[in-house]
Amino acid sequence: MNNYFPGSDLSEERLQEIIDAHTHLSERRDDALNRFARKNGLRYTLDELLGTMRRYKIVRGLLLSPPLQGGVPLPNEEVIRLCAKSGGMLAPVITVEPSAKEVKAALKLAEKNRSVVKAFKVRLGYVKASAENPVFDRLYDYAESEGLPVLFHTGDTVFSNGDLARSHPLTLDRLANKREELTIVLCHFGNPWFEDVAELIYKHPNVYADISGLTTGGAYAEKYAEWLARKISEAIYFAAGAEKIIFGTDYPVTKHSETLALVKRLEVDEGDKEKILWRNAERVFGL
Ligand SMILES: [Zn+2]
Numbered sequence: 496m497n498n499y500f501p502g503s504d505l506s507e508e509r510l511q512e513i514i515d516a517h518t519h520l521s522e523r524r525d526d527a528l529n530r531f532a533r534k535n536g537l538r539y540t541l542d543e544l545l546g547t548m549r550r551y552k553i554v555r556g557l558l559l560s561p562p563l564q565g566g567v568p569l570p571n572e573e574v575i576r577l578c579a580k581s582g583g584m585l586a587p588v589i590t591v592e593p594s595a596k597e598v599k600a601a602l603k604l605a606e607k608n609r610s611v612v613k614a615f616k617v618r619l620g621y622v623k624a625s626a627e628n629p630v631f632d633r634l635y636d637y638a639e640s641e642g643l644p645v646l647f648h649t650g651d652t653v654f655s656n657g658d659l660a661r662s663h664p665l666t667l668d669r670l671a672n673k674r675e676e677l678t679i680v681l682c683h684f685g686n687p688w689f690e691d692v693a694e695l696i697y698k699h700p701n702v703y704a705d706i707s708g709l710t711t712g713g714a715y716a717e718k719y720a721e722w723l724a725r726k727i728s729e730a731i732y733f734a735a736g737a738e739k740i741i742f743g744t745d746y747p748v749t750k751h752s753e754t755l756a757l758v759k760r761l762e763v764d765e766g767d768k769e770k771i772l773w774r775n776a777e778r779v780f781g782l
Contacts (some may be wrong), residue, residue, distance in 0.1 A: 517707035517743025519561040521569045527562040532747035539747045540555040545652040560590040569667040572575040585764035588614045593624035620662025644678035650686040671699040696739035708745030724760035737767035
């Protein structure tokens with residue numbers, strides 16, 4: 496059962512394949528995720544992130560803008576700059592905000608950096624637009640034509656003023672119906688709407704879900720971790736496989752050790768854990 500973790504008996508070759516499809520970094524004091532880093536005892540620096548990835552045999556990571564104080568995301572240029580400093584370990588995901596100007600700028604930046612950009616991200620629940628807002632049409636057209644997935648924040652928001660009616664995973668059903676060529680990734684498994692996400696990944700060939708940022712500690716942490724593992728295992732039974740589920744940490748919101756422990760707890764075949772830890776991400780993001 497321990498196959499993917501240090502000290503296990505699986506070959507080094509397979510151990511080296513883990514991909515973290517959801518991580519954040521800014522190295523800025525006004526990063527709104529600094530409080531999670533402090534809570535988790537993390538320095539939240541590029542050096543720490545790369546060192547931790549090496550320790551857990553995570554060979555690639557996708558880097559997403561963290562929110563800054565005031566609510567805006569870290570500029571995408573800074574995400575690209577941090578990735579360039581990572582020696583190939585991190586690849587950028589371009590965050591797209593809901594205005595014609597921001598969409599245009601994001602697409603221009605993606606085009607300019609097309610050899611490294613792996614996906615786009617829409618911050619549902621944090622921005623004043625739903626996934627079907629026409630402002631995103633150009634983004635979806637471009638993402639479809641380039642074969643780049645779009646990640647959507649779904650479910651619970653880290654701030655209490657988030658808009659759950661817009662971040663609910665079922666808001667992606669119509670978009671997935673309309674855009675069969677668009678690869679959609681639901682971040683955080685729509686927590687706590689795991690069953691809705693199970694249905695979406697089962698129903699739509701083009702919809703995936705990541706398991707990032709779910710373990711947050713606190714009272715009943717152990718019971719909560721069991722509950723999470725049960726929910727995700729059940730989603731895998733419902734969807735009749737783990738082809739649509741992708742590993743991510745959401746560093747610094749969740750520690751690497753906690754998200755890896757979540758995968759270890761899943762009551763599924765080792766082959767399915769392998770799909771979750773790297774095979775699916777490699778295929779979906781073309782890594
Ligand atoms: Zn995140």
